[in-house]
Amino acid sequence: MTDRYCVFGHPVGHSKSPAIHADFADQVGDDIEYVATEAPLDDFAGAWRRFVAEGGRGANVTVPFKEQAFRLCDTLSERARRAGAVNTLILGDDGETRGDTTDGIGLVRDLERHGVALAGARILVLGAGGAVRGVLEPLLAQGPASLRVANRTAAKAEALAVDFRDLGAIVGGGFEAVEGPYDLVINGTSASLAGDLPPLPDDLFTPRATAHDMMYGAEPTVFLHWAAERGAQTVDGLGMLVEQAAESFFQWRGRRPDTAPVLERLRQAL
């Protein structure tokens, strides 16, 4: 029987994951089915159980189910435990459900692909919501010199830093505490959606700095536009999307697809 996978979301019709995983499967010669499934808002666990009963082997999980998915897992990866959320469910041969979150490692791989050195870097992360919590463990594992989390609501950034301080040199605060220059600035706020730019000083970047935005679109986000004007290399979130998918695929299939051609196709379709 064909192994079945899906992405659960609500809504989920816009998801690029089915196309990405179809590309990966073609590339490695695997015969899998991967569809988008809208789960009911109040019963994610039931949707996963039904999917497993129908031959489901694994799933990606997107908004708003990442925390509900976290709660149903029998076992969790360390990075998922730290994130408090999962974006990947894996059904083991023993019938147990394992949870992982691949967003952070996806971000790290995409930055590496752009030649960004994370070990020893001074990093600034903007935002303190679920998107940021999901990437801190893999970022700190790369051994940055320092990592500051800055958020509109300073207390949220401070609390987040406390949760991760056993993993490295992390501090949190408001935007007013930002003191450049940084080698890498990652925008994990949803400010770009509103066309907003967090208040940031002009001397934010070192000469060869990189600015990353977890969001993407046909045009650069407001933040990336601002960063490019100040000389930073800019990277949007499309590569992170493809890399997190590749890591999920690897967790399920044990094979690592080549992400470059898949990213290229998505970029052209934006």
Ligand code: ATR
């Ligand atoms: P996500 O799961 O995408 O992280 P979230 O948990 O709602 O979503 O977090 C959104 C993040 O974007 C928060 O850090 C939020 O700041 P607050 O904690 O102060 O709300 C940030 N954010 C949203 N809109 C923003 C804006 N216009 N300017 C600056 N930060 C903004």
